[in-house]
Structures are given as structure tokens and as C-alpha cells.
Amino acid sequence: AQPRSVITVTQCWDVYTGPKDQLEYSYTNCVSHSYWVDDALINNSNWNSEGGGSGDVWIGGGSSGGSGSSSGTPAGNIFKKEADQDSLLWVITENMTARIMEDCLGGDLYSQLKEKVKNNKINLEFDFGKGYSYNWEEHTLHIGLEELEANNLLHEMFHVFQTTQEPISSFKSSMMNREIEAHYAQYLFLQRSSEWTDKKQDKYAKSQRLRATTSLTKYVNQQGHVTTSFLDIFETYISNNVVNAFRQEGYDNYPFKEYSDITNIFPNIKLTTKNCDE
Template identity: 35%
Template sequence: MSDEEWKKLEDMLDKLTDDCMGGDLYKKLCNSAALNGNFISFRFVEEKEAIYDPSTRTLKLNKNMDSNELFHEMLHAYQYQNEKNYTSFVNARMNLDIEAHYAQYLYLKGSLEYDVCEWRQAVEVKKSRRHLAVMTLNDYLDDKGYLHEGMDQELVNSFVEFNIVEAFKRTIEYKDYKYDSNRDIQSNFANLRKITKNC
């Protein structure tokens, strides 16, 4: 990486680790036990989107991204470490992306970054169904991924499967992602609960 790229990564990591949830995610990924003795590579690419590639354990970044996008992709790396294998990860890609989006929303909520990030533009200008759907999860789940008191788990499972998943499927990048309906709302947000345990 160039000096400019290192500086960009360091700045994003500083912002990320200043947040309790982001800091815990970073610590868990730095723990060699969580990585099963492997490592994650960071690489800046020309594409607009950022992505975590589990087959190469590479986090591809772009120069215009903010720390919340880095958080999102690092959560995918953490999710992958907690899956049984690559097939399990791919077969629940939609579940995992919904969790990552919700965690990203929680990370942004109340941060200064929200005012200038793409998420805000997606909600306020583009009226993105996907982003708006993710935000409605806060009506059912708390900031640690637990159901609000009195919430019916089956109702929330159905809401996610038939509303949130549908909103994601209307976005080209997610239309082919698989949703594992055998995973319930508790297992869908298990990683979020782990990275917010101390928050």
C-alpha cells in the first residue's frame, strides 16, 4: 500500500476503534484464535464498492469509503470466522448481510459520520427500501441484537423473511444472495451480540 493508503486505513481504524462496538470487533479480529491462525489482507482497489473476499481473506477497500463501510466489511470477516465453512457462509449470505447492515446502522446512529455518509443519502435522497428496511429492525431489536421485550420471535422471523429480504432482493447486488430460513432471529444477530457484549 502507498503512504496515502496507509494513512487512510489508519484514520478509518482510529474512528472505528473509538466506538465501543467497532473497537470490540477490531480486537476480536486481531485475536489470532478468532482468525484460526490466518490473517486478513487489506487492499485498495479502483472499484467504488468495498468487499470482503473470504476465499482470499482480503478486504478490498476504496479511497472514498468511510469508517462505517470498513466496519461493515470487517464484520463480514468476523462472520466468516464464525461460520462452519465457506458453503455455510455463502448459503446464508443474505442473513449475514442483513446483520452487517443493521450493525452498520447502529454504528452510524448518533455518530458524526452519519451526516456525511452514503447511508444518509440513500435514506433521505434516494429513499432506498433496503436501508429503510434495515432501520425498521430497530423497532424489533435493541442495539445489541436482542428482541425487544414482548416481541414475538416468529413474527419478527416472518417480518425479516418477507420484508427485509424482499427489500434486499430488489437491489441488484443482493438479488442472488441466499437466505437461510432455518436460521431464526436469534442466530441471525449472534455476531452483533458478541461484538456488543462489553458495550
């Protein structure tokens, strides 16, 4: 099991009262939440940070993200950083990014994404809850504080990369296809990571969508190539089994586009694993 620590995240906001056209500051309201975090994401500083955090985090206005930068660090090369962003959350983001870079797929993804966004870095926002997401219209990646894990961050970084490889209109018309690919990339990374714990394996075993993701290893190798002997049945398997499993768990409205070439089902995994061993 991974050694874990608790961080306390406090969100504060100003409350104004009075008539609509004469609002005046009344008081500041704060709410605190506690989250478990892998010790290594707080204490590892191989990317040359200036030290870890205290375990107490403040988020003003509900998010931290935006206009600053921290160039030369793993996360700082692809994400924007607010000048007043909490140092502990940034340390965790740096260490999640560094963990991604240690993996072959993750390292190639990072290197290619770094080039793609060097003139327009990704906005970063931390949200209460579990959800991770990427909003391509706002060029913003949201990180859920309940699941501060590198595999979740990689999943959303993969979506960012997908949107750089095709027009947004094409991405939007095949969001189910891209979601399946990002899930598979996440699973490939996760299996090789210290984050592949008994608890995580149990989560995958209990979820229809995640079981469908793991089943892909029977048909597709780690470089995204479909095994030749399964080509005749694989497209039917994807449509009838994998897509249906995803539709049962949160992706019911995602458009699925029939593959023009089933051998190219995971083009972005191919691009990010060209230098990886089987």
C-alpha cells in the same frame, strides 16, 4: 458537515507490444482519479503515525495489498501492508480503523478480529470505484476509493468476523442472513459516528434496502436482541419485508436460510456488543 479534502490517485501499468511469444516493453500508461476524503482521516494521527500524506497517491498495478506488515498500529494489527504501499492510503486506513475502535461495537469487533487473524492477517486492496467487499477464498478485503469511510470498512470487517464464527459452507448457505446482520451492525455504528451526515441520512431514506435496515431498530435492540413483544411477527417481517428489500437492490442471488431460532437472528452482533450499554 464534515471538512473534506481531495486526494488524487494515480494508477500506472506497463504496456508490452509485439508477437505473443516475443512481447517487449513499450511504454507506461497512467490514469489519475480524484476523490473526496474526510479531513480527519488524513490529519488525525492519534495512533502515532509519522505524519499525514501529500494528497497525491500512487497505485501500481491497480491495487495495494499483500505481504508486508505494520505491527503495533490499529490497522497493522489486522491488515497486511506492502512495503511500498502508498503512505497516505495507509494513514487513511489507520484512521478509519481508529475511528472504528472508538465505538463500543466497533472496538469489540476489532479486538476479537485481531485475535482471530493474528496468524493470518487480512490482505488489503484499494480499488477504483465505490465497492467494498471481502473475498474469503483469497482472505482479501477490497476498499473502494470513492467511499473511504470507517462505516464501510466496519461492514467488511464484520463479514471477516462472521466467517471466523462458522464454517464457510454454512456462511455461503446463509449469505442473505449475514448481509442483513452486517448492514445492521454498520447502521448501529454509523448512527453514533461523525459520518452520520445529512447526506448519509438522505442516502438511507432513498434506498429501499437501507430503509429496511433502519426499520430493524423497531424490533431489535443495539445488542442484537429481538424485543419479546415482536417475536410472533418478526420472522415473517424479515422474510417478507427485509429480505425482499435486499433482493431489489443488488442481493437477488443471495441465499436466505430460515432461522431455527428467531431470538438469535444476529449472533455476531451479540458477540461484539456484550460489553456495550443499551
